[in-house]
Amino acid sequence: MKKLDFKNKFFTALAMTSFLSLGFIACSSDSEEDSEMADIIDGTDDGDNNGSSGELHAAFAEFNEGNTDIYLDGSNVVIETNGLPNHTTVYWGIGEDLYIDEPDVDLTPSIIPNYNGEATLRVPQSPELASTSTSTNMGAIGIAISGAAIFNDQEGNGALNEAAASLDYTGGHIGPAEYHYHLEPTAWSEDDENLIGILADGFFIYGRKCNSTGTYPTDLDASGGHISTTQHTTEAEYHYHIENELYLNQYYIIFPGDYQGTPNAIN
Ligand SMILES: [Zn+2]
Ligand SMILES: [Zn+2]
Structure with missing residues (x-):
């Protein structure tokens, strides 16, 4: 009889615990973790926190394979880069395979092999527009298909014109961080619809023209x-274009604007 009593109490306690935890889950389902837990319990797990879902966006096939490693992690895309441009520039430094002489460039005192430009960007597979825009910061604001970084329209804490003379033929330089572009990267895009890269908010950026209209x-x-549509998708989606307005009467800045999505860290 005593034993049975204990058993009853045990089961009552167990039932109470179950009831309480179910109640807890039901009452706090607006928190992400708890709704994940509820999904697992009711079998409607949407895969948010586990495994890979879907395929990489077709645009990622254009990123240089030697310099970047791009893969899905759950509902995110991870873009890893060694930060090196896959094209010629004076900034490689004499003796490097991709070094070219650019006598008109007012060189900064640095060369690519002296910097570690490795960076990782993690963005949602399907980025969304944000309700408010966010201004860009110093440092990398995106990763170009070449592997190198995309910067905004500022240099240090000043305007780009102070550094314009140090930009190479493709709008890139080192000064003083890793090699990066400020201008239309003519190494692979000039007055066309080519893919330039991906910005920190997960949206792609294309050349000055759009594939949807040519x-x-x-x-x-x-x-x-x-x-609109692009050469990479038949479904219209948000993307940026290089600004088709001359800066200093001779340059096209890649991205002078604010992020229209939610920026993620590039580091
Ligand atoms: Zn710069
Ligand atoms: Zn477009």
Whole structure:
């Protein structure tokens, strides 16, 4: 009889615990973790926290394979780069395979092999526009398909014009961080619709023209973005374009705008 009593109490306690935890889950389902737990319990796990879902966006096939490693991690895409450009520039330094002489460039005192430009960017597989835009910071704001970094329209804490003379033929330089582009990277894109790279908010950026019309888009927002098809997708999606406005009467800045999505760290 005593034993049975104990058993009853045990089961009552167990039932109470189950009831309480179910109640807890039901009452706090607006928190991400708990809704994940509820999904697992009711069998509707959407895969947010485990395994890979879907395929890489077709645009990622254009990223240089030697310099980047791109893969899915759950619902995120991870873009790892060694930070090196896959094309010629004076900034490789004499003796390197991709070094070329550029006598007109007012060189900064650094060369690519002296910097570790390794970086990782993790973005949602399906990035979304944010309700408010976010200004860009110093340092990398994106990763180009060449493997090197994309910077904004500032140099140090000043305007780009102070450093313009140090930019190589493809709008890149070192000064003083890793090799990076400020301008239309003519090594692979000049007045065309080619893919330039991906920005920290997960949206791709293309050349000055758009594949959807074959010419300069006329419906761009303040950041040079719009929603249309591209050469990489038949479904219209948000993407940016290089600003088709001359800076200092001779340059096209890659991205002078604000992020229209939510920026992620590049480090
Ligand atoms: Zn710079
Ligand atoms: Zn477009």
